[in-house]
Amino acid sequence: MKTNPIRQCVGIDISKDQFMASFATLDEAFQVTIKSTKSFANTLDGFEKMTRWISQLEHAQVTIHYVMEATGVYYESLAYWLHEQGQSVSVILPKQFKAYANSLNIKSKTDRIDARVLAQMGLERSLPVWQPASPIMRQLKQLCREKNTLKEEKKALKNQLHALTCSYLPNETTHQRLLRRLATVNELIREVESELLATLQSDPRLAERIENVCTIKGIGLMTALALIAETNGFALFTSKAQLVCYAGYDVVKNESGTSVKNPTKISKRGNNHLRKALHFPALTAIRYEPRFQKVSERITERSSLKMKGVVAVQRKLLVLVYTLFKNNTPFEEQYESQKIIRQSPVLNPA
Template sequence: MRTLDNKTVTDKTCSVAIAQFGLERKLDLWHRPKSIYSNLQQLTRERDQIVFERTMVKNHLHAEKSETEPNESSLSGINTRIKFLNGQEKEIKKEIGNWISTDAYLKQEIENICTIPGIDELPAVIILAETNGFELIRNKRQLTSYAALDVEEKQSGTLVKGKPRISKSGNRHLRKAMHLPGLTAVRWDDNFRDLYARIVSKNGIKMKGLIAVQRKLLEMTYSIFKNKCFYEKEYEAKRIDQKNSVPAQMA
């Protein structure tokens, strides 16, 4: 709107600017999110808030125990609070499971996604809930940008040269959900371990390697969901063998 000639800001000028933006850009029509994804999103975000609150309460408990003379009534109250939060999280997980069991299609898609190393039911549900089943995602690049796992770089001439880093301008719930799966995949799967080691060997920064793994995992969930398939550990090796076998057959 700042690039337009009109400097007056009213409801009318703003609506004109929005209309012009819609005419100049190829935008997808907005559709109401499916109720099951909307409910799952609310539940997973509520669980995330409970986990965050429980961490704060546990830190408070640790601080109280570190006192010279801890107050027993305070410790009892904190422990009661932790048990209450544990119960809330358990109920939310049960409700998430009930929603999944009502939709056979969604259940099968989650099972396919869970074949990816490091991703279990909860991260799979968060990914689908936050993207509305990849409804408006056109490609992997758009998905990584939405999750704020895309790399931004600032450079101009020889004077301005910032370090490349992830943008963090996106869905923080989606980005947060990929952290633990990334750690698990690096530990238990050779493909992701090799990717992690290759990135770290270039710059010596472990976090960059971990973010690359998280991005790869997220892209893989998108591919598996769109292609209605499951994870194959030897897929890349088979693809290379098939590619090399074609010239040999032609010869």
């Protein structure tokens, strides 16, 4: 007996040049059916071809939902295009997708399989509808990444200058050109920073939240802007664990029986821009904030690796920024002690 679909979903596994789309339905008997799976170019022409393909498969009276994974920046063009077309889109975090795929006991991993799993997930789960980043957030993200690129270029030029000046009989004209290039990069960095400040000042509410984040020792304005821009103001996150995974700070274990006991490490399968932005702030926090210094010392003593202590502080700083930004509150140095006093039945009798 043929039953009508009650839900329709398109799962999309996307990469730089192309994406795999899988069209699936859920019928009145709660049976999932994968109707078709097809590959398209990750271009405007590919988006339009996908729409025509879906029109041949869809049930006109049932809304179509699109589900894709937040991997890099490759999903953004399609997500924005679908949103502008008035379509319902969900962008899920890699950890959510991996957990769901594991629940289905799927051992193989291909673009086609991932697209089908995403489609089934969209049919079986109630996923939040994706809201695109505001123009200010998009601009901040682009400017922060531009600044990082310029800083990398500045570092490379300084290394070249150092190597040249330490060499035997350095070429003076080469030295002068390197100096001019370095001066140009420094000027461009200042221009980007000025544009970042102007963009921030155009949104007083965002500026207030950023100001609260900057009350954390070690977190400066540019670091705060980079963290907020890379996470779209933490719009996709409903828990600290999701944020930690997105940044690649989630812990990976590799143990089996008594023979395999590899040391734990962070996955690094996440947004490396967040980890880069937190490296030097973590070193500053360890130096000037006792609570972070204790965390670093404890982890370093246990693992005999100083970098593990630094990474642990990076993770704590990211979670702290998330908490302050979400709650729109400044950092309180005595918060933990005040919390103990409030919860103590002796010091705070009923």
